[in-house]
Amino acid sequence: MKFLVCISKAPDTTSKIDFTEGNSKFNEAGVQYIVNPYDEWYALVRALELKEAAGGTVTTITVGTPADDSIIRKALAIGADNAVRVNAEANDAYFTAFQIAEYAKANGFDIVFTGKETINYNGSQVGGMIAEMLGQPFVSLASKLDLNGSVATVNREMTGGVEIVEVNTPFVVSSAKGMAEQRIPNMRGIMAARTKPLEVIEPAACDDLVSFQSYSLPEAKSACKYVEPDNMAELVSLLHNEAKVI
Amino acid sequence: MSVLVYIDTLNGSIAKNALEAVHYGSKIGTTTVVTNGSIGEAELAGLGNVGASKVLVHRGVTTGDAAQITNIVAAAAEAEGASTIVFSQDLTGRSVAPRLSAKLKAGLASGAVALPAADGSVKVNVFSGKAFGNVAFKSDKKIIALTPNSIQVGETGGSASVEEFSADAGAASVVVKDVQKQEGDILLPEAELVVSAGRGLKGPENWGMVEDLAKALGAATACSRPVADIGWRPHHEHVGQTGVAIRPNLYIAAGISGAIQHLAGVNGSKVIVVINTDPEAPFFKAADYGIVGDAFEVLPKLKEEIEKFKSQN
Numbered sequence: 001m002k003f004l005v006c007i008s009k010a011p012d013t014t015s016k017i018d019f020t021e022g023n024s025k026f027n028e029a030g031v032q033y034i035v036n037p038y039d040e041w042y043a044l045v046r047a048l049e050l051k052e053a054a055g056g057t058v059t060t061i062t063v064g065t066p067a068d069d070s071i072i073r074k075a076l077a078i079g080a081d082n083a084v085r086v087n088a089e090a091n092d093a094y095f096t097a098f099q100i101a102e103y104a105k106a107n108g109f110d111i112v113f114t115g116k117e118t119i120n121y122n123g124s125q126v127g128g129m130i131a132e133m134l135g136q137p138f139v140s141l142a143s144k145l146d147l148n149g150s151v152a153t154v155n156r157e158m159t160g161g162v163e164i165v166e167v168n169t170p171f172v173v174s175s176a177k178g179m180a181e182q183r184i185p186n187m188r189g190i191m192a193a194r195t196k197p198l199e200v201i202e203p204a205a206c207d208d209l210v211s212f213q214s215y216s217l218p219e220a221k222s223a224c225k226y227v228e229p230d231n232m233a234e235l236v237s238l239l240h241n242e243a244k245v246i
Numbered sequence: 247m248s249v250l251v252y253i254d255t256l257n258g259s260i261a262k263n264a265l266e267a268v269h270y271g272s273k274i275g276t277t278t279v280v281t282n283g284s285i286g287e288a289e290l291a292g293l294g295n296v297g298a299s300k301v302l303v304h305r306g307v308t309t310g311d312a313a314q315i316t317n318i319v320a321a322a323a324e325a326e327g328a329s330t331i332v333f334s335q336d337l338t339g340r341s342v343a344p345r346l347s348a349k350l351k352a353g354l355a356s357g358a359v360a361l362p363a364a365d366g367s368v369k370v371n372v373f374s375g376k377a378f379g380n381v382a383f384k385s386d387k388k389i390i391a392l393t394p395n396s397i398q399v400g401e402t403g404g405s406a407s408v409e410e411f412s413a414d415a416g417a418a419s420v421v422v423k424d425v426q427k428q429e430g431d432i433l434l435p436e437a438e439l440v441v442s443a444g445r446g447l448k449g450p451e452n453w454g455m456v457e458d459l460a461k462a463l464g465a466a467t468a469c470s471r472p473v474a475d476i477g478w479r480p481h482h483e484h485v486g487q488t489g490v491a492i493r494p495n496l497y498i499a500a501g502i503s504g505a506i507q508h509l510a511g512v513n514g515s516k517v518i519v520v521i522n523t524d525p526e527a528p529f530f531k532a533a534d535y536g537i538v539g540d541a542f543e544v545l546p547k548l549k550e551e552i553e554k555f556k557s558q559n
């Protein structure tokens with residue numbers, strides 16, 4: 001089996017979020033980048049587990065610049081066999097999906113894994129777009145995935161519960177909590193990652209469909225009003241009369 | 247301008263976030279709704295009350311297969327000449343909107359929190375609710391996926407015409423074997439009131455207090471991530487950066503420290519109440535109302551006062 005895992009970078013979850021250049025650009029000063037948690041914890045680890053059980057290869061793909069190589073090495077240290085980087089800024093989900101779909105078409109994979117969403121843009125877009133471009137089924141928000149030959153049984157989150165679905169390879173799946181347990185890379189993995197292949201390819205021509213024009217921050221909260229723990233009648237009154245939420 | 251709104255009615259009813267999406271569409275232009283499944287005609291006609299002119303219902307697709315729904319919505323957009331297509335950013339929207347975007351080469355603004363601005367750009371949630379971005383479209387066709395609970399639904403008193411719609415949906419590629427319904431009547435992503443608790447509650451046996459307060463309020467229950475990780479509560483209740491992001495009117499957090507990753511999923515809430523024994527807990531900085539106290543005493547008292555209030559109002 002051949003597995004392709006889409007790996008993107010995300011600012012460390014404790015990063016301070018602000019913007020520069022007239023609020024048109026994310027301020028990267030002092031920001032530490034990590035592998036997007038959904039890609040690392042769930043998509044990559046489940047692909048590795050399937051490979052360990054049934055044989056095959058796990059390739060990662062990232063649309064990004066040379067600055068992304070360190071997070072790609074982390075994915076290799078966790079256990080991916082080889083990595084591909086499409087050498088371009090990933091500013092638009094359609095552009096990103098197009099690059100990944102082109103690579104997948106040329107190389108043929110049984111399952112393409114993405115994360116549920118990137119924690120910076122939260123679009124949940126790239127996986128579904130890749131599926132459409134490949135003409136393959138898309139299973140969104142999988143919390144469990146088992147493979148028996150070419151038939152996968154997947155738990156997918158749906159409104160109001162969980163759906164257990166069957167789908168044949170090849171397909172695209174976006175990975176959510178529950179799919180796997182986070183793996184911490186060990187020293188051997190980190191050493192091995194240094195010499196694993198990281199192929200850099202140039203992007204195919206593709207137009208962007210959207211652009212982020214500007215950013216803004218939410219309005220600051222006014223100071224917290226304290227209520228004594230034995231005066232819940234006052235809290236209820238505030239929630240009703242002042243906040244008007246009950 | 248002609249607008250098409252897809253709503254998910256697969257569980258047999260029209261959820262609040264679907265009404266929001268329809269109303270949102272009607273603020274942009276003349277709105278046709280498209281849906282699939284077996285929901286009744288009278289209920290669909292009622293969508294006129296929130297702004298729909300027409301409803302197209304496809305009876306042939308009764309599951310959430312993203313490829314089939316994409317085909318239906320694309321056919322409806324073509325039939326209606328719609329240049330803007332609206333989804334709710336719910337679980338079905340998250341899988342269908344991106345497929346449709348690729349199929350139609352239509353830009354997708356997901357996580358919208360407001361109507362399009364005069365220049366057509368759309369304000370969306372980014373950085374897990376810690377900031378907003380303005381998405382500008384470069385394509386002629388546009389898709390907008392609306393964050394639940396981000397607009398107020400207004401009633402117009404109108405009624406919509408309902409038509410059966412029979413576009414070719416293609417074959418189902420994903421076969422549904424079983425469905426496990428979530429317990430509880432109020433679904434977290436669309437709940438207006440939420441009671442949430444964290445590790446401060448010490449163990450799963452203490453969640454009775456949380457559920458009792460939620461019941462008294464008519465609220466959904468939620469939890470912090472470690473609580474779901476250790477198995478005290480089901481995964482779908484986990485809110486935050488790596489869980490569900492919610493924007494209820496009221497979020498009550500008991501025994502939750504307020505780590506930045508937790509706040510990311512809840513700071514869109516209109517009003518936040520924090521109950522914590524530690525006056526230095528970071529959550530108080532994000533709170534509207536704070537109670538420095540023991541959740542084991544405060545939650546039952548609050549429940550009592552809510553019941554009193556409900557019986558008088």
Ligand SMILES: Cc1cc2nc3c(=O)[nH]c(=O)nc-3n(C[C@H](O)[C@H](O)[C@H](O)COP(=O)(O)OP(=O)(O)OC[C@H]3O[C@@H](n4cnc5c(N)ncnc54)[C@H](O)[C@@H]3O)c2cc1C
Pocket residue numbers: 013037443444445446447469470471472473484485486487488489500501502503504505506507508511521522523524527539540541542
């Ligand atoms: C990449 C990443 C992603 C993450 N994503 C999420 C996420 O999506 N959601 C999330 O929630 N967390 C997330 N976390 C974890 C987060 O950093 C915190 O560890 C977590 O939110 C803490 O949970 P807690 O507040 O329940 O527990 P604790 O931090 O242990 O806090 C317990 C609180 O309860 C108070 N307390 C104790 N006893 C009582 C009592 N009797 N009455 C009242 N208060 C009491 C304490 O004072 C304390 O403030 C993430 C972390 C990382 C690194």
Ligand SMILES: Nc1ncnc2c1ncn2[C@@H]1O[C@H](COP(=O)(O)O)[C@@H](O)[C@H]1O
Pocket residue numbers: 006007008009036038039043061062063064090093096113114115116117118121122123124125126127
């Ligand atoms: N630049 C990128 N390179 C590779 N994969 C990506 C990239 N951006 C997003 N993805 C994948 O697509 C998923 C969804 O991203 P998004 O649509 O941005 O929420 C992520 O979890 C990744 O698996």
